[in-house]
Amino acid sequence: MQNLDALLIFARVAEMSSFTRAAESLGMQKGRVSAVIRELERGLGVTLLHRTTRSVQLTEDGRAFYTRARDLLAEVQELQSMFAPDGAPLRGKLRVDMPTELAQGVVVPALPQLMAAHPELELELSSTDRRVDLVQEGFDCVIRLGPIGDESLIARPLGKLRMVNAASPAYLAQFGTPRSLDDLRSQGHRMVHYTRTLGARPAGWEYPDGDGYATLALPGAIQLNSVQTYHAAGLAGVGLIQAGYSALAHHIESGALVEILPGLRPEPLAAWLVVAHRRSLSQRVRAFIGWIEGILEPYFD
Secondary structure: OOOHHHHHHHHHHHHHOOHHHHHHHHOOOHHHHHHHHHHHHHHHOOOOEEEOOOOEEEOHHHHHHHHHHHHHHHHHHHHHHOOOOOOOOOOEEEEEEEOHHHHHHHHHHHHHHHHHHOOOEEEEEEEOOOOOOOOOOOOOEEEEEOOOOOOOOEEEEEEEEOEEEEEOHHHHHHHOOOOOHHHHHHOOOOEEEEOOOOOOOOOOEEEEEOOEEEEEOOOEEEEEOOHHHHHHHHHOOOOEEEEEHHHHHHHHHHOOOEEEOHHHOOOOEEEEEEEOOHHHOOHHHHHHHHHHHHHHHHHEO
């Protein structure tokens, strides 16, 4: 192929099933993207994409071509970076997704360090609590907490994030500071329940039990399906919360929250860096892995 840019454009359209979204992610005009694909099909003599008013889908030839194009683009990316010295400034675009609490509490405050080291790196940072589709949405890598849930993805363990029990000073002044599991019952404590689906049965208060973890049923002050609102409820004194230390550290340091029952912390939460396939581990992704491990290390158990 004389123009690898055409392969990149085609791959992005195939992955996002949309000329419009592909053009937006590449910073191009939709008309230019369409023209490149038409020229590519004309040169190959086959139709790569089925186009309708509502969707864009790969043809059989398109699927075969996409598989080879994806591998070729990965090889080219590796070839371009194989002679770069360790620590050399990164260039180009890196699109990453991660949970909002991790982005706000840890990653964004540390970004000046990353951008100073790699001023030509174009970082696209998505922060959401939903499970994004790496391929369809064009992400180079994502950080996920807890179970991966998709065996087709390649997941690299980063570590286990410390979890803590916490409450506001106002809440503790009203109900008392628990020193044991028995205190949680006898002092009449209540917790803020987090669930992905409102109305689902709450998991309860998690604590270490022998070689594993168990849960204690506690009355719920409120049930929420947003991590940020869950933290806000704890800060407001609505009830006890259990959350990642990385998200609550600055509140605990400022005194807005108090850690309770430090000897009975919930099970640490596994953190993973996930890519769609092994050839997604470009120099930019590998460098990002090293950086993210460094800034998360203080929050790992």
